[in-house]
């Protein structure tokens with residue numbers, strides 16, 4: 001308690017320094033408890049300004065009194081971090097204040113009307129409350145009741161549309177007593193499957209546990225009118241349950257023809273009070289629109305008035321999917337109404353999604369300018385690409401940081417890889433007139449599967465099984481990521497390792513096996529992808545299947561989802577090939593470090609693995625690995641040969657390793673290796689030139705070369721057969737090309753080589 005020249009102030013001891021009183025001395029300390037029930041005079045006695053005081057909770061008017069006093073109450077929400085430790089309570093303005101008013105029997109004083117203007121006979125009456133603030137301060141100051149005024153910055157609600165400051169305003173409203181069904185709400189939730197599962201007991205479970213009654217009336221014009229009528233004479237209420245019940249009321253008047261139960265027509269409907277014969281009028285409120293949303297399962301079928309069968313067939317729903325904020329919105333309103341009406345949940349499974357935010361994780365907002373407009377994205381990338389990116393890049397439950405850059409990466413990594421594989425297949429399948437039906441129909445022409453065919457088929461069936469399981473677990477992100485991994489293996493290992501089987505000229509069982517295998521992969525992929533990229537999948541399916549099989553279902557979306565053939569799954573082979581791919585990528589890293597291109601053949605690679613089983617696996621795939629990393633010999637060191645034999649520090653070897661494996665490549669080049677490398681380089685140049693000259697992939701050509709470098713001539717002599725086969729060159733001619741041939745100059749072995757190509761004569 002502080003003593004000044006002409007007054008005393010009471011404030012919390014811990015806040016004394018913060019308040020910074022000047023000209024006051026401490027008089028003594030009283031405990032807060034001793035202040036409770038102390039009477040004090042209000043700053044404004046409402047009765048002096050013609051404002052009513054209503055008793056809580058009855059809202060009965062209290063008699064007018066001069067010299068009105070209020071009494072001090074104690075409460076634990078008063079903060080000792082700011083202010084004075086003394087808080088003024090106004091039950092008409094704010095939930096906390098109202099609750100304290102109800103529990104402590106305070107009075108309810110409402111000196112503000114619904115336009116936010118001060119009522120009564122105050123000097124500032126008729127003003128908007130925010131405009132009255134300075135006048136109120138002037139009034140207090142003039143009466144010596146103001147010690148100090150200052151501006152405090154704090155959060156405050158504003159109208160989102162016109163930015164008018166809003167007022168908390170206590171008003172009577174209609175409630176649904178959901179708290180009476182709290183136990184059922186909670187036990188019903190126990191039957192629902194939530195994805196992610198932690199929402200069930202967490203965000204949604206907590207919301208149910210702390211359930212409060214549903215304030216479901218709204219004072220708006222637009223909305224579903226409450227079907228409650230009140231007698232203007234005896235205050236009898238009647239809730240009318242149907243149009244028939246309404247028509248059955250006596251002295252019904254104002255029923256619109258044709259029937260219209262919206263405002264304003266419904267407001268004109270009156271009937272006689274069954275209690276006293278007075279006039280029943282509808283209450284003015286409409287329903288909270290969440291009530292309409294929650295009524296969806298019954299309202300969509302106009303149940304129970306009709307469609308009983310179709311309603312019962314579709315209730316409860318299998319799945320609902322919305323963002324996590326709907327735990328207090330639609331998830332709740334559906335669950336609450338269903339529990340109240342039927343005593344059970346109206347959905348079996350929920351997928352709850354995170355929010356879409358900008359690439360930095362910030363909420364998108366127009367004022368910040370970080371909103372991503374979906375239309376340009378859809379125009380330039382397509383709906384499937386956007387959809388796939390959303391699914392594959394972030395687990396649904398997490399907030400999705402939207403990045404156009406990552407959208408582009410997903411397309412390149414996933415969709416374009418898939419599309420290139422598909423284009424590769426169709427290009428050669430068209431050239432060879434591959435007919436998929438004949439593979440199954442014609443027993444005289446059966447494909448002979450290679451180990452790689454069996455492997456990709458095993459991977460495909462493993463994929464089918466994994467995707468089905470992920471989808472059964474409502475996890476499209478795991479499913480699409482799994483498909484992406486398969487597309488990578490299909491393109492970057494199966495197709496790349498087996499390209500020659502498609503373009504070789506022999507039309508044999510081996511080629512047929514390659515076609516049949518890749519065809520099966522692509523058709524199954526179109527079906528697995530159908531739920532995620534419906535348009536791309538349909539494009540693949542219709543061209544791959546419908547164009548060659550008139551009896552096929554006309555859309556991928558009409559086919560059954562693939563079922564894995566477990567007999568074709570060989571997990572051992574899958575992991576062996578994974579190991580081969582891992583080792584190959586380390587070998588490429590070792591080459592890159594040594595600055596030697598993959599085209600240049602090398603004498604050997606030495607690989608150190610951890611176990612004898614891994615050694616055996618890798619040795620079984622040695623041919624594949626040697627071809628892939630372009631070495632003549634593969635030495636695999638297993639458990640028994642750890643340490644000593646691996647050429648770690650030899651200058652003629654380049655090394656790369658990860659936590660488990662080590663790979664060394666020999667970097668010494670013999671003249672034979674150099675010559676073979678040159679032949680490969682020539683092939684690569686000629687193949688690029690074929691593309692630049694826009695020759696068809698099946699066109700045979702004649703190749704011309706001129707160079708001063710004898711070694712290049714020698715290479716063409718020795719490797720002529722190989723170069724001719726790879727580039728479809730019928731002849732390799734040392735000399736000037738004819739006019740009209742397509743020519744380029746290249747540097748090989750530090751000397752200039754002129755190359756030229758022309759289409760071969762048809763008769764040759």
Ligand SMILES: [Zn+2]
Pocket residue numbers: 159160161162163164
């Ligand atoms: Zn507004």
Ligand SMILES: [Zn+2]
Pocket residue numbers: 231232233234235236273274275276277278
């Ligand atoms: Zn009545």
